[in-house]
Amino acid sequence: MEAYRQEIIIGAVLAYMLFCVATGLWAMRRTHSSSDFFIAGRGLGPIVVALALFSSTLSGFGFVGGPGLVYSIGVSSFWMVVISSTGYAVGFFLVAKRIRMIAELRDCLSLPDVVAARYGSEAVRLLIAITIVLGVMGYLATQILAMAVVMQAILSGTETFANIGLVACVAISSAVLIFYCVTGGIIASVYTDVVQGGIMMIAGLLILITASSVFDGGLQEASxxxxxxxxxxxxxxxxxxxxxxxxxxFVFGLGLAGQPHLITKMMMNRNMADNRRILPMSLFGYVMAALLWISIGIVMRAAVIDGVVPPLALPDDAASTFLSVFANPLLAGVVFAGLFAAIMSTSDAFLNIGTAAIIHDIPKAIRGHSVKNELFWARVVTVILAAVAAGFALYSHFQDATLVALLGAFGWGTFAASIFPVVAVGLNWRGATVPGAVTAIVAALSINFFVQLAGITPPWGISGPLIAFISSMILFIGISLVTRRPELPDDIDRVLDI
Amino acid sequence: MHRSIIHWIFAICTAMGLILLAIALAEPTPNAGGLPHPDYPGMVIGGDGAERLADIGILAFLFQSLLLLLIVSLSILGISEERRSPKFMAYMVASFIFMLFIWWQMYSNHQLFLETGETGYFLGFPTATAWQVYGTWLCAIPLIILYSVGFRQFVFSEEDEAKFQALLEESRNQS
Structure with missing residues (x-):
């Protein structure tokens, strides 16, 4: 079996990509409206929502960057993972119920729709939509680049594709991504999430078992x-x-309830009472999958220090080196398929919310109505958005990494800082005002942009997103407290009572 | 109560901001954010843990304790005001104490290691790290149990569902 390692890995990845194409075609038959395309017609069951939630949380970063971070900085990066229980709990307490109620009551298709309904403000809608578009471009470009780099590493190990270039890999991976996003919209995304979630949970457990057997004394010896x-x-x-x-x-825990691609999924369940089951199921799935992050990182750091494997050229090589040195070829195939699944589903979720922001929310905020024939334009803009992100990815790789790095700064931390106060607190507090919301979003964006642009490194490992998050929370509540309490529409007022 | 909980959250955030400012103003040690590993490129080492916690350890402990309080306070904010019974509030206070206990165990076991240089192991990790890995994962379990098991009592009761259905019906009739 060892002799066919590369073929097994390629077979697993290829099988997953074919599955994506088939899912896209299947989902296309179920996508009749923009509501189906963006929020799956609010008709998903608890298992699908639970798996979609956790697998969107753990993107390709969890598979490649996570173990790389543990290799590089040790246990510090565990904090991004162990907060998951707290993060999911806070997200469900604050967001799951009210976002779902407002979405149904006002027929909302997107997070900015919900925000506009809550605040009665197109300015807040516009700012949230712009934040989403900026974040989506950075996230998408990095996801596409990661997918292409991994694909190139896998294919270049074969004779036939030994010299395959990165551009070809970006083209192949983007083509599959675009096909299934355009055809199936969010329905394709959530159903591939189900498969991805299953793969990730199994892979997490098997990797933990494999990692525990690298040293005779198991993880304790590695520690x-x-x-x-x-x-x-x-x-x-x-x-x-x-x-x-x-x-x-702070940023990854509380910030989970500020991630638009996650909380949008809280609008998609058929029955609100399902939330009681979705929360523990999502958390269980995440914990299982995160075993991979922790165990690979610890074992690879110990293996290099102990001289079992040579030092890695880059920390991000930790996962691929572990798989090639220690894992059974079948397990390596499953994990690589899981990696592609993670990247694809996260990319699809971002494409979806980015497209909604461009064709639905920004026009609504500026002109008072969205574009006509939303479903058609949703598909067109999905293609354009993915193509632009792929272009960014290539430009970043070959010319200048600054642009994507800058947009990448609009990732988790910026979403957390700018969206959490406005959505998670705002949906639970009548006193939240438009000036408070606008100030919080602008401050969060400005602080993150400034820290990134000016190349500021705060002392003691304090991060820009942490400063931005605390500042935006203080400004949001403080300014809301000193500005006039708003008159809410009757339906929103009654939702905030429930 | 609604007003006081948001004031409470505001006070916690402000206190956290001030603590962060105080930490930022403290003179950082050379290894505050880690140092490159002398032998392996790409690896970072922490170096002397006691040295880098000497000036800011207490502030960091307070910062995290306030964060745990913020988490519980935000969870309270997410529950309808009329469902915040004394029983519910007592449960939330107990949840906070449980979280604080885990955080204290992690912090104090780390301090003990820094003083003695010795540690036990639990399920693969040094004791302090085991509190972090397993304890932090488990620390939100009381909140998750309340949400899942107490869903119909605190989060979304049958009465709430009926109210929402009536609101939906009204909205449809109006449109």
Missing amino acids: AIILADDSEAIMPFGAAGVMASLGWF
């Missing part, structure tokens, strides 16, 4: 090797230090 080399790396705050760790707890 002891790291402890002997640098004790802080395996202690709770890791090599990056206490404030970097606690900052991640």
Whole structure:
């Protein structure tokens, strides 16, 4: 079997891509309106929503970047993972019920729709839509680039594709992504999420078992090797230090309820009472899948220190090196398919919310109505958005990484800082005002942009998104408290009572 | 109560902002955010843990304690005001104490290691890290149990569902 390792991996990835194409075609038959395209007609069952939620949370970053971070900075990066229970809990307490109620009551297709209904303000809708578009471009470009780089690494191991270029890999991966996003919209996305979620949970468990067998003494021996080399790396705050760790707890924990691609999925369930089951199921899935992140990272750091494997050229090579050195070829195939699944489903979710912002929300905020024939334009804009993101990805790789890095800064942290106060707090507090919301969003965007553009590195590992998040929370509540309490429409007022 | 909980959240956020400012103004140690590993490119080491916690350890402990309080306060905000019974509030206070206990165990076990250089292991990790990995994952379990098991009592009762259905009906009739 070892002799066919590369073929098994390629077969698994190819099988997954064919599955994506087939799912796109199947979902196309179920996509009759923009409501189907963007929010699956609010008709999804609890298992589908639960798996879609957790698998969208763990993008390709969880498979490649996560283990790489543990290899690089040790336990510090665990904080991004172990906050998941708190993050999901806060997200469900604050958002799941009211976003679903307002979505049904006002027939909302997107997060900016919900925000506009809550605040009665097109300015807030516009700002949230712009934030989403900026974030989506950065996220998408990095996801497409990651997918192409992994594809090139896999294919170049074969004789036939030994010299395949990155441009060809971007073209192939973008083509599959565009096909299934355009045909099936969010329905295709959530059903591939189900498969992805299943793959990720199985892979997480099998990887933990494999990682535990690398050293005779299991994970404890790996921990002891790291402890002997640098004790802080395996202690709770890791090599990056206490404030970097606690900052991640804050931004990744609370910030989960500010991620538009996640909370939009809270609008899609058929029955609101299903939320009681969706929360524990999502969390269970995430914990299972995150075992991969933790176990690969720890074992690879220990293996390099112990001389079992040579030092890695890049921390992000941790997962692929682990799979090629320690994992059974079948398991490696499953994990690589899972990696592609993670990237594809996250990309699809971002394409979906980005498209909604462009054809639905920005025109509504500016002209008072969205474009005609939304479903047609949704498909057109999906293609354009993916093509532009692929272009960004290539430009970033070959010319200048600044642009994508800058847009990438509009990732999780910026979504958290600008959307959490306005949505998660605003949906639960009548006193939230438009000036408070506008100030919070503008401050969050400005702080993140400024820290990134000026190349500022705050001391003690404090991150720009942490500063932005705390500032936006203080400004949102503070300004709302000192501005006139708004008169809410009767239906929204009654929703806030429930 | 609604007003006081938002004031409470505002006060917590402001206090966290001030603590963050105080930490940012403290003179950082060379290894505050880690140092490059001398032998392996791409790896970072933490170095002397006691040194980098000496000046800001207490502030960091307070920051995280306030964050846990913020999490519980936000969860309370997410529950309809009329369902915030004394029983519910007692449960939330207990949840906060449970979270704080886990955080304290993690922090104090780390301090103990920094003082003695010795540690036990639990399920693959040094004791302090095991509190972080398993304890932090488990610390929100009381909130999740309340949400799932107490869903019909606190989050979305049959009465709430009826109210919402009536609102939907009205809205459809009007349009």
